[in-house]
Amino acid sequence: MSDLVAKDLSMVFDVDTGGQVHALNNVNFTLKSGELLSVLGPSGCGKTTLLNIIAGFNHPTGGAVYLGDEEIKGPGVNRGMVFQQGALFEWLTVSENVDFGLRMKGTDPKKSKKMVDEWLDIVGLAGFGDIPTYQLSGGMQQRIALARCLINDPDLILMDEPLGALDALTREKMQSLVLKIWKETGKTIMIITHSVEEALLLGERLFVMAPRPGRLHKEYNLPFAERGVTEDTRDIKNSEEFIETREEILTMIWDMEEEIMGQV
Amino acid sequence: MFDFLFEYRGLIVGTIFIALIATVIWAIFYGRNLIRTERTDAVFGNPERALGGWHWVITGVSAILIVWIYFSWDAARAFNPKAANELCQVGKLSSAINPIRSTFPLDDGFLKGTSLLVRENKQLNGLADQVERLGFSDAEKSKAKETIDLMRKAIIGMTSPEFLDSATDAKFKEIVSKIDGLTSKLADQNYPGDPTAEQIAAAEKNPRWGDSGNEIPAAPASPRGYKFDAAAKEMKTIATDFSKIRNNNSNFLAQVEKLKGQIASLDTLVQASPGTDELLVANRADFVKGLTRVLRRVDDGNIFPPDALNNVQSALVNLDKEQKNQQGGLRYYDALMMPGGEIRAGSNSCSEQGSGRWLPKPSDTLRTFARISDPEIGYKGYPLLWYKMKPFGEMVDFIVPDFISSLVPGHYPRHDTNGIVTPNFKSKVRDFATGNFESFKVPMPSGHVWDSLLRVLAGLFFGIILGVPLGLFMGLSRFSKGFFDPLIELYRPVPPLAWAPLILTIFGIGDDGKIFLLFMVAFAIMVISARTGATGTHLSKIHAAHSLGATNRQILRKVILPNSLPEILTGIRIAIGVCWGTLVAAEMLAGTTGIGFVENVARKQSDYEIIWTTIIILGLLGLLFDLMMRWVIDKFIPWRGKG
Numbered sequence: 001m002s003d004l005v006a007k008d009l010s011m012v013f014d015v016d017t018g019g020q021v022h023a024l025n026n027v028n029f030t031l032k033s034g035e036l037l038s039v040l041g042p043s044g045c046g047k048t049t050l051l052n053i054i055a056g057f058n059h060p061t062g063g064a065v066y067l068g069d070e071e072i073k074g075p076g077v078n079r080g081m082v083f084q085q086g087a088l089f090e091w092l093t094v095s096e097n098v099d100f101g102l103r104m105k106g107t108d109p110k111k112s113k114k115m116v117d118e119w120l121d122i123v124g125l126a127g128f129g130d131i132p133t134y135q136l137s138g139g140m141q142q143r144i145a146l147a148r149c150l151i152n153d154p155d156l157i158l159m160d161e162p163l164g165a166l167d168a169l170t171r172e173k174m175q176s177l178v179l180k181i182w183k184e185t186g187k188t189i190m191i192i193t194h195s196v197e198e199a200l201l202l203g204e205r206l207f208v209m210a211p212r213p214g215r216l217h218k219e220y221n222l223p224f225a226e227r228g229v230t231e232d233t234r235d236i237k238n239s240e241e242f243i244e245t246r247e248e249i250l251t252m253i254w255d256m257e258e259e260i261m262g263q264v
Numbered sequence: 265m266f267d268f269l270f271e272y273r274g275l276i277v278g279t280i281f282i283a284l285i286a287t288v289i290w291a292i293f294y295g296r297n298l299i300r301t302e303r304t305d306a307v308f309g310n311p312e313r314a315l316g317g318w319h320w321v322i323t324g325v326s327a328i329l330i331v332w333i334y335f336s337w338d339a340a341r342a343f344n345p346k347a348a349n350e351l352c353q354v355g356k357l358s359s360a361i362n363p364i365r366s367t368f369p370l371d372d373g374f375l376k377g378t379s380l381l382v383r384e385n386k387q388l389n390g391l392a393d394q395v396e397r398l399g400f401s402d403a404e405k406s407k408a409k410e411t412i413d414l415m416r417k418a419i420i421g422m423t424s425p426e427f428l429d430s431a432t433d434a435k436f437k438e439i440v441s442k443i444d445g446l447t448s449k450l451a452d453q454n455y456p457g458d459p460t461a462e463q464i465a466a467a468e469k470n471p472r473w474g475d476s477g478n479e480i481p482a483a484p485a486s487p488r489g490y491k492f493d494a495a496a497k498e499m500k501t502i503a504t505d506f507s508k509i510r511n512n513n514s515n516f517l518a519q520v521e522k523l524k525g526q527i528a529s530l531d532t533l534v535q536a537s538p539g540t541d542e543l544l545v546a547n548r549a550d551f552v553k554g555l556t557r558v559l560r561r562v563d564d565g566n567i568f569p570p571d572a573l574n575n576v577q578s579a580l581v582n583l584d585k586e587q588k589n590q591q592g593g594l595r596y597y598d599a600l601m602m603p604g605g606e607i608r609a610g611s612n613s614c615s616e617q618g619s620g621r622w623l624p625k626p627s628d629t630l631r632t633f634a635r636i637s638d639p640e641i642g643y644k645g646y647p648l649l650w651y652k653m654k655p656f657g658e659m660v661d662f663i664v665p666d667f668i669s670s671l672v673p674g675h676y677p678r679h680d681t682n683g684i685v686t687p688n689f690k691s692k693v694r695d696f697a698t699g700n701f702e703s704f705k706v707p708m709p710s711g712h713v714w715d716s717l718l719r720v721l722a723g724l725f726f727g728i729i730l731g732v733p734l735g736l737f738m739g740l741s742r743f744s745k746g747f748f749d750p751l752i753e754l755y756r757p758v759p760p761l762a763w764a765p766l767i768l769t770i771f772g773i774g775d776d777g778k779i780f781l782l783f784m785v786a787f788a789i790m791v792i793s794a795r796t797g798a799t800g801t802h803l804s805k806i807h808a809a810h811s812l813g814a815t816n817r818q819i820l821r822k823v824i825l826p827n828s829l830p831e832i833l834t835g836i837r838i839a840i841g842v843c844w845g846t847l848v849a850a851e852m853l854a855g856t857t858g859i860g861f862v863e864n865v866a867r868k869q870s871d872y873e874i875i876w877t878t879i880i881i882l883g884l885l886g887l888l889f890d891l892m893m894r895w896v897i898d899k900f901i902p903w904r905g906k907g
Contacts, residue, residue, distance in 0.1 A: 057807055075810035087804035090903040091826040100822075101812035134906035145808075152812060 002068025002155055004031040004054065004188065010062030011049050011214070022213030023049040024060070029207070029216060031190065033155075036182050036225050038191045038203030040249065042257050046214025047192045051158050054190070055081055067156060077101065080149030082159040088133045088141055088148075095120070095129035097144055101152040119147040122184075123177065139170035143177070150181065159191040163198065175201055176233055183229045196249050200224055200242060201233060208249060210256055218252065220245070273627040278342035281333050284326045291323040329626070337616065338625035340601035341473055347597050348473045348480045351607040352614035353492035354591055359609050360499035361580070364506050368577045377423075377567040384419065387558050388412055391551065398548050399541075404533050411526045411555060418519035418562060425569040427515040432568075435509050436576055442502045443579040446495060447586045456494035463490065474628055478621050478872075480607060480614040491590065496609075506576070510565035520563055527555050624873040629880075632873040643712060643862050643874070648881075652710035659706070661699030669694035713881065716851065716858045719775060720843045723782025727839060731787040732832055735794025736824060748791075756788035760846040764853055773854040778847060785846050786839040793835025797828020830897075830904040837893040844886060 009027040012020050023046040031037055039047050052058040054065055056075040065072045067079065088097050095116045096103075102112040120126050123143040133141060142162060149157060162178075163171045175198060182189050193199050199206055204225045210217035222245070224236050236242055269276065298319075333339050340347060367376045374382070395408045421427050449455045459467070463484065470481035484493040531552050588595060598606070605618015615621070624632075639647035672690045679685045687695075695701055709718065737744040755763075764781055771777030801824050809823045851860025859878050866874035897904065 055807065055811055057810070075807070077811070077813035079811060081808055081811040083804045083808060085804065087802065087808040089805065089809075089823065089826070090906060091829070091901070100809070100814075104809075104812060104814045104818050104822075132903060134903045148808075148812065154811075158811075 003033055004156055005066045008063035009060050012061045025213035025215050027216055031188060033188055034186045036189050036204040038193055038199040039207045039209060040193060040196060040199040041209030042211055042253055045209040045211040047209055048160060051160050051192055055079055055158050077152050078155045080152055080154035080157045082145045082149050082162045084161040084164045088144055090134045093130050093132055094144055097133055098147045098151055100148060115151055119151050123147045138166050139174060142174060157187050157189045161192055161194060164194060172233060178202055179225060179228045196246050197237060200246055201228055208252060211260060270631050274342045274345055277338050277627050281339045284330050287326045288323050291319045294319050332626055335604055335619045336623040336625040337602050337620040338627055344597060345473055346486060347594060348607055349485055350489050350594055351598055352480050352482055352609055353484050353489040355607050355609035355614055356496035357492045357499060357587055360496045360503060363503040364580060380567055384558055384562060388415060391554050394551055398551060399544055407530045407533060411530055414523050414526055415558060418516060418523060421516040421519050422511050422567045423569055427513045428569055428572060429513040432509060432511060439502060439506050440575045440579045443583050446498055447583045450495055450586045450590050455491055459490050478616040482613045511568050512565050523559055622872050624876050629873050629876055633877045646857055647711040649711045649713040651707040653705040654708045655705050656703035657699035657701050664697045666697050669697050712857055712859055712862050716847055719778050720782060720847055722779045723843055724786045724839060726783045727786025727790050731790025732794040735791040736798045739795040739798025752788055752791055760785045761849050764850050768854050778850050781850055782843045782847055785842050789835050789839040793831045794828055797831030798824050801827045829901050833897050833901060840889050
């Protein structure tokens, strides 16, 4: 296992109307192996840009990201991605989606069949293997996306608002699933989210980012994720400590939003 | 095959026609009843109001068939097969009356003499206007004016009743009495007496209505038919007599003689003093010619005093009344059951005109279709849809290029001194490549429909295998998009038929040109649809595939290609339609086989049954293609629009 290190990460976009936007400005952090990080911030603060750079889809204009000893220069199997809307291949069945990565590597079909069954079992979709994905609900599709990403055994899992499009009930179930997987596999996970509650619950560490220029505003170390593995997530959400932190962060983000509005 | 059924066509068509009308009536009542019991479609604008309604589908189909059977006069033929023959005799009488009828304002319009007068007066006025402008000398001018005045006087010589010859008047009276005689004969039940043996023989030799295209059995075969046939013959002589009557009264003739001299002297006067202006000379000559022409027409003597023909006219009106009376129910059958046209009699035959002509009867169309479907008959000696045993060698010849034998080292054998040629390996290879060897035979498709079908499929095939990859690359690469876009956008907007003359000239009238034309059509459509598909791939899917370790080639094959399938299949569906239309038109332009060729030949021969048969075949094939593509789309991309 290896750590994720971001050094002086900057990203500057040219804008059509002239001028430049600093999506990221001198971002530095280290994410240790096995840590669960959630990233929160108002829209336009560079969360997704950060994620895309780590995934290797974009190249930073300044600085670099290292996973272990290697600098990230492009997309790779060692970093799995889960997107807001499954991004499943709807022309494939559930199991064909899940073993997509294995097939690309040319894994023995017998072996991959066994792995697919195992992972479908873990995400709670045992027996759904032969169903076309477009027939499944949004929550089920996200479970497939999780399984598809995990079956490749990546060092780091990147999630871009993975639960954003789900209804409240499914969302809570999926939050528990993410915690369960984190604990059982010990993977490093980085989650980007809009929801403060989700960020608190799914973050051993939590970055609050600020816009213009995009930067790390504040970092928290939180106990809720650890507790969520064993305790009921709803009890945690109702605990005083949770509510206090939530209000603090909400106020912070509100202030940022107002600041943005003022600038405009 | 259908000849047996065709014997009973009247019974079958009649039954079907009545059944169809019954179906429509049933469906209307069923629909009303449905509205009363099911009130799901209460509010206007609710799309649910359009759901269901299979009985309306039946009604719609029935209505089309009813209209077809009715307007093609198939129903008329089914219920009264003899009507056409009788109407043919009526038509004979009516065309015999026509020469006299055209003289009178029987239906609506001017008396023929009046129309002539209007025309001649207009001409004379025009000529009178010209006199001043032709640069005539005074002598010429006065001569010209005098001539025109004389001409007017000559016309008055015809229209004035006091000059009318008593002989002419007597001729009119004779015509009147002949017409009156015919009218009373028509009213007589026994006219024209029993048919002669020849007439009966001719009637028996009559073909049936529709046995040969639009022609109608012409020989009279019923009492009413004999009557009208006989009347038509008598009327013909009366009409001939009438048309010989001229208004040649002595006064008029004297005027004409005078005029002839007048014009001749004017002509010599004009000739004697030619001007230098060529245009003026030509105009003067035209002026004299114009006068001569008016005189020639007036000289025909077709203009009579206004009331001279009154008796003839009223006699004719009486005759017309009587013949209508004698037609009896036939007249109403004609009006009701033979809409959109009439039966017209020519010199020796009768034929259907109007919708009865250009809309072939369903039963005839079916028979024609059955006839040309027979591979032994086909169309122009070529079946519609059949097979032919062809030696395997022909296929080898087609597939293996001939030049491979030239690649074999050595020389072709040369004859020896005894004149014998011993084949060697090189010549044997050549025999193989040119298909010149004994081989088994394999069935190959043969027929007009096959030819069209295979051309479309071949054009489509090449269009797809070349167009789809290029389209995908154009969606993904800046170079291919920029480089190939101008090329495609330059030729694609040109209607395919505009290319046809050029392509067919280059490639010849065989299959090559048509396949290439269709390839051009399909290629552009496939490129554009594949490109749209590739461009429309959701970025997150590409990202997902990348982070799952797929290589660029794998992403192209496993993500972008399947993701573009809906657009590609839609493109194929469009391409089939456009190719089909282009092919038929191209076959009409040039070629010796194919459905378009069949229709074009049928058009030249005015063979409406074949034309409609090809239209129906084309429609059914188009429908078949579309159903096939719908099935393919449902089968292979059920996830379309659900990503």
